[in-house]
Every structure is written in C-alpha cells, then in structure tokens.
Amino acid sequence: MASIKMLGTGHGFTFDLFNTCFLINNNNDFLLVDTGGSAEIVRRLKMCNIELKDVHNIFISHCHTDHILGLMWMLKRMSKIFAKGNYAGKLNIYCNEEVSKAIPTIYSYLFPIEDVNILNENIQLHILKDGDKFEVINLKFTAIDMKAKKNDLLGFDVNINNKRLCFLGDENCNPELYDRIRNSDYIMHEAFCLDVEENIFKPYEKHHSTVKSACEKMNDLNIKNLILYHTEETHIENRKELYLEEGKKYFNNNILIPNDMEEILI
Ligand SMILES: [Zn+2]
Numbered sequence: 324m325a326s327i328k329m330l331g332t333g334h335g336f337t338f339d340l341f342n343t344c345f346l347i348n349n350n351n352d353f354l355l356v357d358t359g360g361s362a363e364i365v366r367r368l369k370m371c372n373i374e375l376k377d378v379h380n381i382f383i384s385h386c387h388t389d390h391i392l393g394l395m396w397m398l399k400r401m402s403k404i405f406a407k408g409n410y411a412g413k414l415n416i417y418c419n420e421e422v423s424k425a426i427p428t429i430y431s432y433l434f435p436i437e438d439v440n441i442l443n444e445n446i447q448l449h450i451l452k453d454g455d456k457f458e459v460i461n462l463k464f465t466a467i468d469m470k471a472k473k474n475d476l477l478g479f480d481v482n483i484n485n486k487r488l489c490f491l492g493d494e495n496c497n498p499e500l501y502d503r504i505r506n507s508d509y510i511m512h513e514a515f516c517l518d519v520e521e522n523i524f525k526p527y528e529k530h531h532s533t534v535k536s537a538c539e540k541m542n543d544l545n546i547k548n549l550i551l552y553h554t555e556e557t558h559i560e561n562r563k564e565l566y567l568e569e570g571k572k573y574f575n576n577n578i579l580i581p582n583d584m585e586e587i588l589i
Pocket of ligand 1: 334387389390494505553
C-alpha cells in the first residue's frame, strides 16, 4: 500500500496549520519530504507513530526556514540517538547542492562540537542535480530542478503503483517544465490562496499561485489528480470546500485539498 500523508499544509508563516511537509509511505517504509520550520515536526511524526530512530530517508526541497529548520530540531535529538548506538545505518538526506551546504553549516553553529562530529559521521548527504535518478523506499525517483525564482528548488517525479506523481515544491510551476510534467497522474502544487482573495494575500509577489491559476495551468497539462497545499490559514474550517468550489471551475479532473494529517492513498 502506498500513500501520501500530509504532516502540514500551510505556507511559511502559518501558526495553526503546520508548514508544508509530508511522508511518502510505501509498504511500511517512508520518505519524509521537507521538515517544516519548528520542533512541531517531531510531534507530527510521533502522531504517525514514527520515532526519530526510525527516520532514515529525508528529502529537503530547498533552503527556506519553513522547509529546512524542522530538520535541526530532529537532528538535535537524533545526535543523542546516534551517540547511544540506537540507530541502524545512516540517515540519508536527498537535496540539491545549496541545501547540502546549508545543513552542516547551520548545525555546526547550533550544536556542541561532540554533537556536530556525531552528525557528520551519521548523515549521508545525496546531492542531486536535475534529471538525477535515485531509488529509496523501493521507489524510483527523478530529481527535477524547478528553475525557481527564489532559492534553488528541487522537486521530483516518482513512479508509485504505475502512477506518475510529481512534487513541484512551493513556487508556481515554471512554464519551462510544462512538457516534463504533462499528463501526470498526480501533481503536488502549491496554491497560496483563493483567487478571489488575491488582493489580500498577494501570492504573485511571492511567486505563488492562487487556486484558480494553479488549476487552469494543470488542467491545460491534462493532469489527472491535483493536490494543492502551502496555503494561507484564514479558512481552516472550510478551506477544503472553498478551495474545491473555486478549483472545480477551472480543473476538470480530481482536485485534492488535504487537511493537516490527512492521508491520500495512491
Ligand atoms: Zn515554503
């Protein structure tokens, strides 16, 4: 059985939604994709019955606070687990070059030298460039450089149960990538807010989309299932209904607006 479990679905400044991060589960094995920006990541993993000693594979999409800083709260605890010998193998972190430089730089300033040394010994960084293939949790991934406007942003394409899923990170999709993602079974795309509230949240200034603009683009690309996340949080109670109502006008296939901790079966 394979699924996507959304640990968080909020943008970088949300409080009541956790920052966007998720698990790809495949037959009792999992890849954590991004880590949010706070220690809440540890609690969210616990809510999924995952202890830190069982986390072996993490993908970090880019170097922004809401995606990478949760990792520091995990590593602070994991350095103790490594030190006690309570961890099997290495912690594999898949990321681009920028993130691979940031991770050890950040923790070398945050933690005592003995913890830093233990982390250096126990973390295996896998630096990915556009088009690189990697296999983890028995799934075949291909890295996609999202050609983002802000920091270097890495997405991926993965085959799950003969379905093609593409994770596009947290910027609106660069048109140069349209041909590569066309006809996908699942696209994971950010949508900052409703189009009718564009004047309030100003998503385009931040290289984000509205529900309408994401849906229109993905409809043109013949996407079968569109998963939207990385949103504002003023409509938590009825976000699903409001976003679906707007999205359905512009997207003919299936739209998913997951809540925090919702699981999507693939
Ligand atoms: Zn973000």
